[in-house]
Amino acid sequence: MDINQQKILLLTGINQKIESEIYEVIRTKPEGIVTLHAAGPLIVHQYGDLMRTILLLVYSEGIKDIYVVGVHEQHYNIDDAPNLYDHLYRNLEFRDKLQVIDYLFSSNQIEFPNISLKEWLAGGKFVHESVHRSVEMLRNHPLMPSDVRIYGLFQNEGREIVQFPSVL
Structure with missing residues (x-):
């Protein structure tokens, strides 16, 4: 699918090294892409600041x-980032x-079950699930136009970029 003539929003983490690989996978040039970097691609709140920014874009x-x-996770960490x-x-x-907060995590009172505060702060372990949740939240948002196609991409441990099931 060649979508060079359409504008694309790329919601990704703060690791910019992957962007050129994504351009190849989605077969487009950087000129048609608006990139929004966040500390991980998770959209937490359906009516939060990140979702509002996405809708504005x-x-x-x-x-x-x-x-x-x-x-x-093994590709997610920023070089020389402190623990x-x-x-x-x-x-x-x-x-x-x-x-x-660690107690809240361990007693499953926080969004991600079976994770500790230390793991959450380290980031990257549950990226696949985060991408899936974010895609679903975007697809089901009442203010998202129905003609906007939403995809999930994931760079696995072998550095392959894998696409989640495409549009609904």
């Missing part, structure tokens, strides 16, 4: 295709808060 830029892109949990734990102000 869809309407203001005439976006016809949205690609939510996730990267396997966020250790950084927060060293700060005495956050120790009690970290224990409370």
Whole structure:
């Protein structure tokens, strides 16, 4: 499918190294792409800031295709990024808060079951699920135009970019 004449929104993490590979997979040039970087491609709230930004881009830029892109955890980390949990734990102000939040994670009172606070802060482990949830949230949003096609892409551990089932 060659969609060079249409505008595309690329929702991806902060790792920009993957962008050129995505252009090849979706067979388009960077000129027709609007890229929105976030600290992971997860849309958490149906009426949150990220969703509002996506909707604004869809309407203001005439976006016809949205690609939510996730990267396997071993490719996700930023080079030389500090371990966020250790950084927060060293700060005495956050120790009690970290224990409370970790309890909420361990007792499944937070969105992702079977994950610890430390794993969540490290990011990347549940990218596949995050992409799937984000795609579904976009597809089912009442303000998303029905003619906008929404796809999920995932770079697996072998660095292949795999497309989720396409449009509904």
